[in-house]
Amino acid sequence: MKIAIKRVYEPYEESDGYRVLVDRLWPRGLTKARVHYDEWAKFLAPSTELRKAFGHDPAHWATFQEKYVAELNANPEALKFAKKLASPEMAKYPRVTLIYAARDEKENEAVVLQKWLPAHE
DSSP states (O other): OEEEEEETTSOOOGGGOEEEEOOSSOOTTOOHHHHOOSEEOGGGSOOHHHHHHHTTOGGGHHHHHHHHHHHHHTOHHHHHHHHHHTSGGGTTSSEEEEEEOOSOSSSSHHHHHHHHGGGGO
């Protein structure tokens, strides 16, 4: 299955497939109707402590990735979600789009998840 990432503030497209909000906090200024999500997977988000320690500071990116992957590996819900992506019920979707609110499109949790999920299906 193809896993894409997209900022939640970008327009919804039908080709997004199954849309999963991967932030622990609701995106500022958006209504639930505007987000067009199929699942809000708070359990995939980094812990509050890790998110605050990262602070979207590029100097902390490598450490953030390492610690976030460790959190995901230790999270039974995250592992269950990865398996769900390979299930027959998800076959009807052309792709899964991980949606996130961070401004940085290259250094955020969705980038890490996009790499981590296929390895754990």
